[in-house]
Amino acid sequence: MEKFYHLRSSAVPLPIEDVDTDQIIPARFLKSTTRDGFGENLFRDWRYKKDGSMEDQFVLNNPRYSGAVLLAGHNFGCGSSREHAAWAIADYGFKVVVSSFFADIFKANALNIGLLPVQITKEQLAFAFERVSDDAETIFVVDLENQVLQISETSFSAPFEISKYKKECLLKGHDDIDYLLSIEKEIAIYEQSIPAFLQ
Amino acid sequence: MQKTLFDKLWDAHVVKTIDGIDVIYIDKHFIHEVTSPQAFSGIESRGISMAHASKTIATPDHNVPTKNQHLPIIDPLSKKQVEALRNNCSKHQVEIYDLGHENHGIVHIIGPENGITKPGMSIVCGDSHTSTHGAFGCLAFGIGTSQVEQVFASQCLLMNRPKTMRINIDGTLSHGVTSKDVILYIISKLTAAGGTGYFIEYTGSTIKSMSMEARMTICNMSIEMGARGGMIAPDDNTFAYLEGKPFSPKGKEWESALEYWKTLNTDNGATFDREEYFSAEEIFPMVTYGTNPGMGIPITDKVPTANMDAGYEKSLRYMDFQQGEKLEDKRIQNVFIGSCTNGRIEDLRAVAAFVEGKQKAKHVKAMIVPGSKQVELKAISEGLDKIFIASGFELREPGCSACLGMNDDKVPANEYCVSTSNRNFEGRQGQGARTILASPLMAAAAAIEGKIVDVRKYM
Numbered sequence: 001m002e003k004f005y006h007l008r009s010s011a012v013p014l015p016i017e018d019v020d021t022d023q024i025i026p027a028r029f030l031k032s033t034t035r036d037g038f039g040e041n042l043f044r045d046w047r048y049k050k051d052g053s054m055e056d057q058f059v060l061n062n063p064r065y066s067g068a069v070l071l072a073g074h075n076f077g078c079g080s081s082r083e084h085a086a087w088a089i090a091d092y093g094f095k096v097v098v099s100s101f102f103a104d105i106f107k108a109n110a111l112n113i114g115l116l117p118v119q120i121t122k123e124q125l126a127f128a129f130e131r132v133s134d135d136a137e138t139i140f141v142v143d144l145e146n147q148v149l150q151i152s153e154t155s156f157s158a159p160f161e162i163s164k165y166k167k168e169c170l171l172k173g174h175d176d177i178d179y180l181l182s183i184e185k186e187i188a189i190y191e192q193s194i195p196a197f198l199q
Numbered sequence: 200m201q202k203t204l205f206d207k208l209w210d211a212h213v214v215k216t217i218d219g220i221d222v223i224y225i226d227k228h229f230i231h232e233v234t235s236p237q238a239f240s241g242i243e244s245r246g247i248s249m250a251h252a253s254k255t256i257a258t259p260d261h262n263v264p265t266k267n268q269h270l271p272i273i274d275p276l277s278k279k280q281v282e283a284l285r286n287n288c289s290k291h292q293v294e295i296y297d298l299g300h301e302n303h304g305i306v307h308i309i310g311p312e313n314g315i316t317k318p319g320m321s322i323v324c325g326d327s328h329t330s331t332h333g334a335f336g337c338l339a340f341g342i343g344t345s346q347v348e349q350v351f352a353s354q355c356l357l358m359n360r361p362k363t364m365r366i367n368i369d370g371t372l373s374h375g376v377t378s379k380d381v382i383l384y385i386i387s388k389l390t391a392a393g394g395t396g397y398f399i400e401y402t403g404s405t406i407k408s409m410s411m412e413a414r415m416t417i418c419n420m421s422i423e424m425g426a427r428g429g430m431i432a433p434d435d436n437t438f439a440y441l442e443g444k445p446f447s448p449k450g451k452e453w454e455s456a457l458e459y460w461k462t463l464n465t466d467n468g469a470t471f472d473r474e475e476y477f478s479a480e481e482i483f484p485m486v487t488y489g490t491n492p493g494m495g496i497p498i499t500d501k502v503p504t505a506n507m508d509a510g511y512e513k514s515l516r517y518m519d520f521q522q523g524e525k526l527e528d529k530r531i532q533n534v535f536i537g538s539c540t541n542g543r544i545e546d547l548r549a550v551a552a553f554v555e556g557k558q559k560a561k562h563v564k565a566m567i568v569p570g571s572k573q574v575e576l577k578a579i580s581e582g583l584d585k586i587f588i589a590s591g592f593e594l595r596e597p598g599c600s601a602c603l604g605m606n607d608d609k610v611p612a613n614e615y616c617v618s619t620s621n622r623n624f625e626g627r628q629g630q631g632a633r634t635i636l637a638s639p640l641m642a643a644a645a646a647i648e649g650k651i652v653d654v655r656k657y658m
Contacts, residue, residue: 016509016510016513017508017510018391018392018510020491020622020624022603022622022624022625022626023624023625023626026626027261027603027604027605027627028605030233030261030262030605031233031262031276031277031279031280031605032276033236033237033240033279033280034236034237034240035237035344045626045630050630050631074392075391075392075395075425078391078395078425078491079622079624080326080327080341080603080622081234081325081326081327081329081342081343082233082234082343083234083237083325083343083344083345084234084344101392101395103395103425104361104395104396104425104427105327105341105342105343105427108342108343108346109343109344109346112343112345112346113345163218163219163220163359164218164219165217165218165220165357166220175345176346176349176356176357177241177245177348177349177353179217179357180349180352180353180355180357181247181352181353183214183215183222183353184353186214186215186222187214187222187224187250187353187354190214191224191354194226195455195456195459196448196452197317197448197452197453197455197456197459198226198317198319198320199226199254
């Protein structure tokens with residue numbers, strides 16, 4: 001996994017609530033057997049019209065907005081457990097998703113691939129959307145070490161939660177398997193206690 | 200200390216705790232063709248083998264055709280994915296219930312029907328509807344592909360302990376109201392995000408009197424309110440269902456299992472982070488009107504008008520419904536009966552009993568997709584297939600099918616589909632498809648009448 005430390009970037013605003021994983025990456029694009037290339041179909045049915053031409057109204061097609069931060073509405077990533085949703089966002093070039101609320105499985109998937117979910121309050125999110133709408137060049141500063149999201153040239157400073165363990169993983173570029181393999185012996189001891197009828 | 204059922208199950212599976220995160224041991228791992236190939240390549244590129252291949256069971260379900268399963272798959276990408284599953288299973292010695300096998304079917308149907316799913320187990324699968332298995336008193340939840348790889352590598356997962364919620368439902372459901380209506384009602388009250396961060400235990404007299412299959416429908420849709428999982432304490436219904444199943448314990452082992460399983464319930468006085476109460480009498484046949492499962496109403500109600508949010512407007516525009524209108528009598532074009540939510544034999548029996556002697560409306564395409572080979576064969580042995588065919592329904596072979604439209608079973612753009620599945624997201628059943636979630640009975644009635652109706656008027 002790639003290390004994550006610090007990010008300064010403009011943001012792409014998607015102020016829609018309850019964005020589900022079928023919107024992030026529709027099921028018909030899940031037929032790959034590798035992790036690559038999902039960014040091409042990120043938000044496919046919002047990005048393109050049925051005839052394949054670009055949907056100019058959609059934010060990813062708006063030349064005003066670019067950057068490695070996706071600003072998203074409440075309850076982002078609800079629905080299926082497909083990690084392909086997180087892969088598509090990361091493959092497109094985003095490093096951070098900011099929202100006021102994330103669906104559980106999406107959040108876990110994102111952290112597992114080094115895409116940082118930053119949860120801030122509804123009021124803070126509303127302010128961030130407003131700033132970006134006023135000035136598309138607004139710079140967001142994500143400081144993982146200090147667990148804080150800031151907006152450059154403003155006093156905006158939003159602390160965010162992340163477990164100590166996951167923070168270490170991101171900072172060092174380690175993943176859960178590295179850790180789980182290191183406790184092999186303890187797992188083997190646990191296994192001796194499993195009753196036969198649960199096997 | 201008094202413990203909840205969740206606490207008992209969770210604590211029994213903690214190998215150790217690090218920085219507040221628990222290492223959870225996984226007893227059974229189900230995999231399918233869509234979310235597993237990258238996990239297999241992951242362990243291969245690390246040069247490690249599976250910790251316990253015998254604890255994993257595979258079946259291709261998401262991407263398979265529901266016609267002519269004995270022939271090679273035509274869609275090249277689907278074929279490649281199913282073949283990758285076959286190759287990976289053979290390389291890593293994982294048991295696979297392939298197309299045509301007597302145990303083939305949707306992962307969440309074949310686990311319970313074979314007794315692979317047992318009370319007290321921790322069960323995961325790279326599919327959010329893994330919560331289905333919670334109906335047996337299991338710790339069951341959906342995971343992403345990196346976690347599939349973790350289970351391959353170590354048989355464990357690193358998890359934050361979720362919060363607990365108990366949902367109490369008491370009373371007797373009225374005629375024509377099913378467990379699907381119960382869960383759609385609960386989600387409509389708690390919203391599509393209302394359960395996020397929680398593991399839910401369902402209890403109360405309504406739940407206790409439900410069959411195992413009805414309970415599975417309830418637990419299945421826990422994820423539709425964002426919950427990590429749902430569970431129901433095992434009882435005599437559970438034990439009767441499991442006794443004699445191919446993978447159920449036998450003889451002395453059955454006795455010791457039973458002794459343990461009877462301890463799997465919430466102690467008196469144990470506390471939950473949140474409790475909700477519902478009464479069965481307040482629940483009517485439900486339909487959804489929007490693009491998330493929380494947007495549901497009783498068939499007797501009108502599409503809510505109070506909400507003026509932009510997302511709400513967008514959702515109604517997608518569905519081509521107006522605020523304040525009734526959905527009753529709306530013309531529909533498709534009916535889909537199946538999925539891990541409602542593709543079991545009791546669902547098919549309920550549909551057959553309703554449609555027997557009736558004809559589907561001419562303009563409706565009505566498809567029934569059994570959840571597994573066993574469900575399909577049982578339906579045929581009971582003569583349900585003849586009833587379906589005589590009524591103008593098509594009976595397919597098992598798979599996830601039009602629930603998520605990965606295979607050819609798609610709903611055409613702008614058409615309505617009354618569906619017994621679990622999600623009404625934009626484009627879920629096909630690009631531009633408009634899904635109305637409902638019970639098998641409501642779907643059957645819609646197929647016969649050619650429009651959304653209140654099934655109780657026809658029973």
